[in-house]
Amino acid sequence: GAVVSQHPSWVICKSGTSVKIECRSLDFQATTMFWYRQFPKQSLMLMATSNEGSKATYEQGVEKDKFLINHASLTLSTLTVTSAHPEDSSFYICSARGPGSGNTIYFGEGSWLTVV
């Protein structure tokens, strides 16, 4: 199947700083990428839909100025958590789809963010 890679796998940052997470589709062009957040023992909550070359569509309740999403190319989307706080600590997972993936949705490995 297609491969979606996320980086970093885990990151620790200080409160008030920003951190960037990358999501790459390695062997297909991802016209759409999705960003999810998952708190421990909870489900995956969709944060936003990222379409290449256009602004992301955020789900209700997700602050677009805090969670900046950029999808500048067909193989890369980034999520930047700005002014991070301890409550932003979570598992962030991206998924991607595109014509080259058969429109099947593939998930990245996920990124653990801990804000101290």
Next chain:
Amino acid sequence: GENVEQHPSTLSVQEGDSAVIKCTYSDSASNYFPWYKQELGKRPQLIIDIRSNVGEKKDQRIAVTLNKTAKHFSLHITETQPEDSAVYFCASAGSGNTGKLIFGQGTTLQVKP
């Protein structure tokens, strides 16, 4: 908004028994229903999926059934094994082929040897 309800939240079965997890969805336009298995700290793994033009699909020990009228779909695992222990999520995708998935709350399955 779109919503997916999943039950039960936890399920414990004896090895060799069957396990059934049920989901209901709210958006009648939903047309794609995948099931994912997630182990702690790892990405969700697609284990089976079904589209709205099919009522049932089976892959070895795993099967999924869909009742569009009632907006229900279920995961059936037969002859469970300890390695089936994990968290399982159902999801639904709405019409328009956007790929946007709405997940259920998850079911923690424990298979006792």
